[in-house]
Structures are given as structure tokens and as C-alpha cells.
Amino acid sequence: MSKHDLTIDPPLMNAAGSLGFSPDLHSLVDWSKLGAFVTNPVSLMPRTPAHGRCVIEFPGGFLLHTGYPNPGITQVLRRYAGYWNRSPIPVIVHLLARSPEEVAKMVRRLEAVEGVAGLEVGMDSDTSIDRVVTLTQAACGEYPVLIRLPMERSVELAPGAMNAGAAAISLAPPRGAYLIGGGEIVQGRLYGPAILPMALRAVHELTQMSIPTIGAGGVYTQEHANAMLAAGAYAVQLDSVLWRGAGYHRFT
Amino acid sequence: MGHTSGRITEIRLEAGGQMEAVVACPIEAIPHAGQYLLASDLNNPEEVLGTTLFIAEKSMHGFWAAPPIPNSWRPGTNLDLVGPLGHGFELPRHIQRLGLVALGDTVSRLMPLVGQIGHSHGSATLFTDLPLPRIPALLEAYPLVSLVEALDWPDFLVVDLPLQRMSGLRDVLGLLDGSGLTCPTQVLVTTPMPCARLAHCGACAVPARRGWKFACEDGPVFDLNQLKW
Numbered sequence: 001m002s003k004h005d006l007t008i009d010p011p012l013m014n015a016a017g018s019l020g021f022s023p024d025l026h027s028l029v030d031w032s033k034l035g036a037f038v039t040n041p042v043s044l045m046p047r048t049p050a051h052g053r054c055v056i057e058f059p060g061g062f063l064l065h066t067g068y069p070n071p072g073i074t075q076v077l078r079r080y081a082g083y084w085n086r087s088p089i090p091v092i093v094h095l096l097a098r099s100p101e102e103v104a105k106m107v108r109r110l111e112a113v114e115g116v117a118g119l120e121v122g123m124d125s126d127t128s129i130d131r132v133v134t135l136t137q138a139a140c141g142e143y144p145v146l147i148r149l150p151m152e153r154s155v156e157l158a159p160g161a162m163n164a165g166a167a168a169i170s171l172a173p174p175r176g177a178y179l180i181g182g183g184e185i186v187q188g189r190l191y192g193p194a195i196l197p198m199a200l201r202a203v204h205e206l207t208q209m210s211i212p213t214i215g216a217g218g219v220y221t222q223e224h225a226n227a228m229l230a231a232g233a234y235a236v237q238l239d240s241v242l243w244r245g246a247g248y249h250r251f252t
Numbered sequence: 253m254g255h256t257s258g259r260i261t262e263i264r265l266e267a268g269g270q271m272e273a274v275v276a277c278p279i280e281a282i283p284h285a286g287q288y289l290l291a292s293d294l295n296n297p298e299e300v301l302g303t304t305l306f307i308a309e310k311s312m313h314g315f316w317a318a319p320p321i322p323n324s325w326r327p328g329t330n331l332d333l334v335g336p337l338g339h340g341f342e343l344p345r346h347i348q349r350l351g352l353v354a355l356g357d358t359v360s361r362l363m364p365l366v367g368q369i370g371h372s373h374g375s376a377t378l379f380t381d382l383p384l385p386r387i388p389a390l391l392e393a394y395p396l397v398s399l400v401e402a403l404d405w406p407d408f409l410v411v412d413l414p415l416q417r418m419s420g421l422r423d424v425l426g427l428l429d430g431s432g433l434t435c436p437t438q439v440l441v442t443t444p445m446p447c448a449r450l451a452h453c454g455a456c457a458v459p460a461r462r463g464w465k466f467a468c469e470d471g472p473v474f475d476l477n478q479l480k481w
Contacts, residue, residue, distance in 0.1 A: 005336035049457035055444040066454035192300040245292040
């Protein structure tokens with residue numbers, strides 16, 4: 001990484017939405033194996049669970065639709081900021097915003113909080129380059145900023161984010177659709193080893209463009225993580241593997 | 253939250269044609285009725301998600317896990333077990349007439365409660381349209397359509413309720429007029445709980461009288477009057 005360095009050592013971290021809003025020191029997670037903690041997505045106002053939320057397994061993965069429910073930044077700070085300050089590893093707060101104004105308001109709140117090491121801003125799958133630029137600019141301040149781009153559009157959008165001040169790019173789960181009973185199609189985020197080849201390709205292409213990249217998507221084993229690092233990733237985010245019991249035990 | 257190892261030692265077909273399995277494990281890992289374990293196949297590193305296990309009955313060195321279980325599991329499969337997790341059923345000591353309602357894919361998750369009521373010399377009646385397993389002698393069983401007329405009988409009611417059927421529960425209970433139940437009722441809300449409360453991911457969110465509750469953490473057993481139904 002270049003400006004606003006954020007050290008992630010060891011080069012493994014959780015992905016936003018995979019381990020909650022703060023490191024739970026009483027959980028089974030061995031925090032010494034992670035170089036940073038990323039919070040669940042936090043929005044300016046509370047978000048309720050999505051209508052039609054679902055989990056649908058398919059060979060090699062699953063589709064998840066939740067709507068990223070969260071209590072909003074005021075409640076998040078009230079409940080979790082104290083834990084961030086006592087975290088054994090750097091805490092990166094993931095922001096979910098609809099406008100640059102929302103980003104700016106949340107950043108101002110977070111800059112008054114101890115224990116935040118960085119920010120990650122999530123972008124929608126249908127975002128535009130202009131929107132990526134304005135949201136990135138709104139997020140840049142005291143903290144290093146990671147921009148989480150839709151995996152399938154990361155090569156197209158990453159240069160704009162970097163020029164606007166991002167410290168690095170991370171990858172959001174790709175979106176997909178699946179057929180459920182009654183012929184209904186549901187859409188959601190895709191997880192599982194089946195998406196690893198797509199994620200590796202994105203990492204490879206981004207690093208070929210000399211863009212600092214945090215790889216993510218489908219990493220279920222140490223070999224998968226090694227492949228991401230060998231492709232040039234600065235660090236690797238783990239997601240649903242962490243839900244498989246003590247999934248982090250597979251990573252050394 | 254505990255973490256231990258287990259092993260599948262026996263598999264059998266339940267009356268409905270689904271598989272249930274004996275999980276050999278330490279006694280402290282055995283969930284109470286309505287609680288759950290998150291189980292992962294240690295021999296299958298690319299298994300995508302863990303499996304939620306509920307107890308159907310105790311066994312010599314562990315417990316019978318209620319269906320469904322993965323088709324790939326065999327006797328000898330080694331499991332990583334996390335739990336017991338969540339809030340299970342809590343039957344008051346004084347109850348004498350327990351009503352059980354199975355609206356999901358199995359009656360097995362309610363069966364441990366029949367043993368509990370038997371220990372207190374009470375009686376239990378099951379209402380379901382599902383095929384019945386080897387049911388205990390003290391358990392009477394009736395089709396679901398009988399429930400409406402029998403609602404005055406139980407002094408405590410337990411329901412195995414898939415989340416997607418919650419909106420139809422009033423119809424099942426014959427309470428479309430908006431009236432409430434006369435006896436205390438606990439519901440086991442069955443719904444996928446992919447993160448097993450690690451992430452608060454929201455996939456298992458249950459509409460409650462005040463906002464939302466997560467089945468993985470606040471349940472999966474709830475007092476019915478906590479929920480919006």
C-alpha cells in the first residue's frame with residue numbers, strides 16, 4: 001500500500017459481514033491468526049432485514065440475501081466502540097452508504113472514536129465510476145480507506161477509486177440468482193469455493209495494474225489463500241469459511 | 253460456546269424417509285431440546301456450510317440427531333461440533349397436559365419433550381400431518397385438523413414452526429379472528445442459520461413484537477408472545 005498505510009500482519013482478515021460488529025474475545029476465533037478485523041456493514045440509519053431473505057445452497061457454494069441489517073451508526077458506536085478500542089487486532093469499520101453525504105457524516109463520527117484503524121466503503125454492484133469517486137473522496141480523511149468493489153466490475157472501477165484517494169481495493173462477493181420453488185428467482189451474494197476462480201482472476205488483473213488489492217471470495221483453505229497471495233494480493237479476506245465451526249483452523 | 257469433536261456411529265431412516273443419525277460426543281455437547289449444534293464434516297474441507305443439528309433423543313454415548321442430515325454422512329464420519337447454541341424449550345415443572353404441534357419437515361425435534369412430560373407423570377398429545385416415527389406409548393397423535401377443537405386441552409403448547417409458515421400460524425390454530433391462545437406457547441422457529449450467531453448476518457431474522465430477533469442467538473425457541481405472528 002502507498003498512502004495511509006494499514007499494516008495487515010498476518011495477511012489474513014475477515015470480510016465484512018462474516019464476524020459481526022466487534023471481535024468477540026469469548027468466541028472460538030483465534031484472533032492471532034487474523035491481521036485485522038472488519039466490522040459488519042454499518043449504515044447511517046438502522047436497516048432492517050431484507051424481505052425475502054434466504055440462504056440457498058448450490059454445488060460449491062451458496063446464495064445469501066439478508067439486506068445487511070444493522071442498527072445504524074449511533075447504536076453501533078454505543079454498543080461496540082468500546083470493544084474496538086480493546087481489540088487485539090486493528091479494526092476496520094465497513095460503511096454502507098447511499099450518498100457521499102452519508103459517508104461524510106459517518107466518517108466524522110468515526111474520527112472521534114478511539115480504536116478505529118481504517119475504513120472500508122462498500123459499493124453496490126450497479127454503481128458508476130462517478131459514484132465510486134465521490135464516495136471515496138467523501139471517505140478520505142484521517143483513516144486509510146479500502147474500497148470494496150463488486151468483484152465482477154473491480155477492474156473497471158478500481159482506477160477511479162485509487163485516483164480518488166483509496167489505499168487499496170477489496171472485493172465484494174459477486175451477485176447471482178437462483179431458482180427456488182414455484183419458479184421464483186431470488187438474487188443475492190454468492191459465497192463458497194465455486195467463486196474462487198473468479199476472485200483469483202480479479203486479484204490477478206488488479207495486481208497487474210499495480211493496484212493494491214485485498215483478495216476475497218471463495219477462500220476455504222490455506223492453499224486458496226496462498227494462491228491469492230501468489231497472485232499479488234496484499235492480504236486475503238475470509239468470509240463464510242469462518243462459519244464452518246472453527247474454520248480458521250485451516251489457516252496457519 | 254463449546255467446541256469439540258463428534259462421530260457418526262449409526263444412521264437410520266425416520267418414518268418420513270429422512271435420515272437421522274447417532275452423534276457420539278461428550279455429554280456437555282449434547283443440546284437440550286430446541287438448542288442446536290453447528291456440525292461440520294472434518295473429512296470434507298470444501299463443505300460449504302455447517303449443518304444445524306437438533307436432538308431427537310439421547311443415546312448411549314451421545315444423541316440421535318433429528319433429520320435432516322447431509323446425505324454424505326456415514327457411520328464413521330468425524331464431525332467438528334460447536335455448541336450447544338441458542339435457547340431451547342423450557343417446560344415449567346407444573347404442566348400436566350403438553351400439546352405438541354409439528355408443522356415442519358419432522359416431528360423428531362419435539363420428541364425429547366415427551367420424555368420430560370413423562371417424568372412428571374403428565375400426558376402429551378401431538379398434532380401433525382407428518383408420518384410418525386416410533387412414538388412413545390404415552391403420546392397420542394392426531395391430524396392437524398383436530399388441533400382447533402383441542403386447543404382447550406393443553407396447559408402448555410410447543411410448536412415446531414418453519415419460519416415461512418409463521419404467517420399461516422393463526423389459520424392453523426383457528427385464531428384468524430385475532431384472539432390469542434389460552435395457554436403459554438413456545439415455538440421452535442426453524443430457518444437456515446448459516447452463521448450460527450458469529451456474524452449476526454440476518455439470514456435467520458424473525459419478526460418480533462419489537463423489531464426483529466435472530467433465531468440463531470435469541471432463539472431458535474421463542475415464547476410465542478414475543479413474536480409478530
